[in-house]
Amino acid sequence: MKPTRVTNTIRSLRFAHGEMTQAELAERVGVTRQTVIAIEQGRYSPSLEMAFQIARVFGVPLDDVFQYPETEE
Amino acid sequence: MKPTRVTNTIRSLRFAHGEMTQAELAERVGVTRQTVIAIEQGRYSPSLEMAFQIARVFGVPLDDVFQYPETEE
């Protein structure tokens, strides 16, 4: 399982939105808590669909949640 | 295989960028031509990582390439 290059600010956004728990975010997005943990820790990059859903929960554009660094293979 | 809710403007962007072929886009993004075809046709939504790479090839923000409709479960 290669770690993804995509980083995110989910943890900050959760706290900025009323101490939202991982479980609550998972439920709102429609995935399991396991998945939220893995994404938040950057263990793998989510599907584009899930990325959009997460951004929507926080009411921010996708780029505010996920960042992609310069291409350095 | 449920079709994704995510739509995209890859085809237009390819033509807007000097008649770029699917094969060339695939090579630039680092995936196969098959994958480009499937994404372009919306048969499934790409990984967030690939979405970022495609946007980068065209030099536009991710939202210019991919759109996510209102949540209608």
Place this chain on the structure above:
DNA sequence: CGGTGATGTAAAGAAAAGTAGACATGGTGT
């Protein structure tokens, strides 16, 4: 006509993402 390049389809399989359940830990509150 024959050849080439761009696009599309299909199937098998590998790889990554996502699920489900069990269990561990640290904090907080009673």
Place this chain on the structure above:
DNA sequence: ACACCATGTCTACTTTTCTTTACATCACCG
């Protein structure tokens, strides 16, 4: 001490994404 809750880990499993190969079609050009 005990219960509770949020977080995290692990394993095994299913689903989706992506690859590889092969072949079909269409337009264009010689």
